[in-house]
Amino acid sequence: MKFDTSFEKFANEYDNVMGDNGDYTHLKTITPALFDLIKNPKGLKIYDVGCGNGYIARRLMREGAKEVFASDISETMIHIAKSRYPIHSIIYSIRDMSDFSGFKEGYFDLVVMNMSISYSSNIKKLAKEIARILKTGGRFVFTLDHPLKYSAYKVFGRTDFDITLKDSDYLNEKEKTTYNHWTKQQNALRIYTRPLGSYINALGEYGLFVKFIREPQSKAEYKDKKVKTSIPFKIAVEVVKVV
Numbered sequence: 427m428k429f430d431t432s433f434e435k436f437a438n439e440y441d442n443v444m445g446d447n448g449d450y451t452h453l454k455t456i457t458p459a460l461f462d463l464i465k466n467p468k469g470l471k472i473y474d475v476g477c478g479n480g481y482i483a484r485r486l487m488r489e490g491a492k493e494v495f496a497s498d499i500s501e502t503m504i505h506i507a508k509s510r511y512p513i514h515s516i517i518y519s520i521r522d523m524s525d526f527s528g529f530k531e532g533y534f535d536l537v538v539m540n541m542s543i544s545y546s547s548n549i550k551k552l553a554k555e556i557a558r559i560l561k562t563g564g565r566f567v568f569t570l571d572h573p574l575k576y577s578a579y580k581v582f583g584r585t586d587f588d589i590t591l592k593d594s595d596y597l598n599e600k601e602k603t604t605y606n607h608w609t610k611q612q613n614a615l616r617i618y619t620r621p622l623g624s625y626i627n628a629l630g631e632y633g634l635f636v637k638f639i640r641e642p643q644s645k646a647e648y649k650d651k652k653v654k655t656s657i658p659f660k661i662a663v664e665v666v667k668v669v
């Protein structure tokens with residue numbers, strides 16, 4: 427069976443874990459870093475790409491964004507976002523993350539991708555399109571796994587999937603199937619692994635330059651215990667469109 431990157435088959439499981447605020451890791455590690463970079467979304471036109479159940483989009487709207495667009499490839503995810511957490515001013519669509527058709531050049535102040543960029547099959551196309559829809563001075567803020575994540579997992583004593591030798595794979599840019607944390611199945615989710623430099627270089631090619639990064643302390647829940655380490659397992663990046 428070929429697994430794809432969409433969370434369609436386990437959208438309900440994902441929503442059960444994330445709810446309206448994110449799970450423990452999102453709440454304690456990822457979202458603080460993300461919003462530390464976003465700062466005040468008040469008055470901004472924002473696009474949340476790969477939005478899942480939409481909890482980031484909703485927070486942006488609640489904090490005073492002028493307009494929030496949000497999309498995901500999973501129809502069920504978008505259905506959940508609209509039906510379980512109705513905020514009618516958010517404009518949702520079901521589409522691939524490299525499909526920005528219908529959005530005007532220079533329209534957005536901010537594009538956000540929270541833990542979704544690693545599902546992109548074509549990072550250059552994504553970078554090019556994000557550069558197109560952002561205004562000059564506009565920002566792209568995204569989060570993803572930190573290159574040191576396996577070292578953090580070792581500190582956490584994780585045994586639910588094989589972490590041996592994964593670091594030696596770091597420079598290999600490839601499509602692979604990986605452990606699905608939400609259904610707890612081995613080799614059940616498609617993902618694209620790349621070194622951090624591939625993202626930064628692709629963005630740089632289209633005039634999107636890194637301004638800040640955040641490498642928060644890792645906080646997670648594993649086997650019903652709360653664990654933490656100073657080895658970062660997530661990273662947040664802010665890039666600015668300068669041309």
Ligand SMILES: C[S@@+](CC[C@H](N)C(=O)[O-])C[C@H]1O[C@@H](n2cnc3c(N)ncnc32)[C@H](O)[C@@H]1O
Pocket residue numbers: 431432433434444475476477478479480481482497498499500503521522523524539540541542545546
């Ligand atoms: C880890 S979840 C993150 C969701 C949300 N941003 C959050 O913070 O909870 C990754 C999301 O990316 C979506 N996704 C995967 N491949 C995609 C694609 N090619 N285009 C659009 N969305 C995609 C999945 O369906 C899933 O909802």
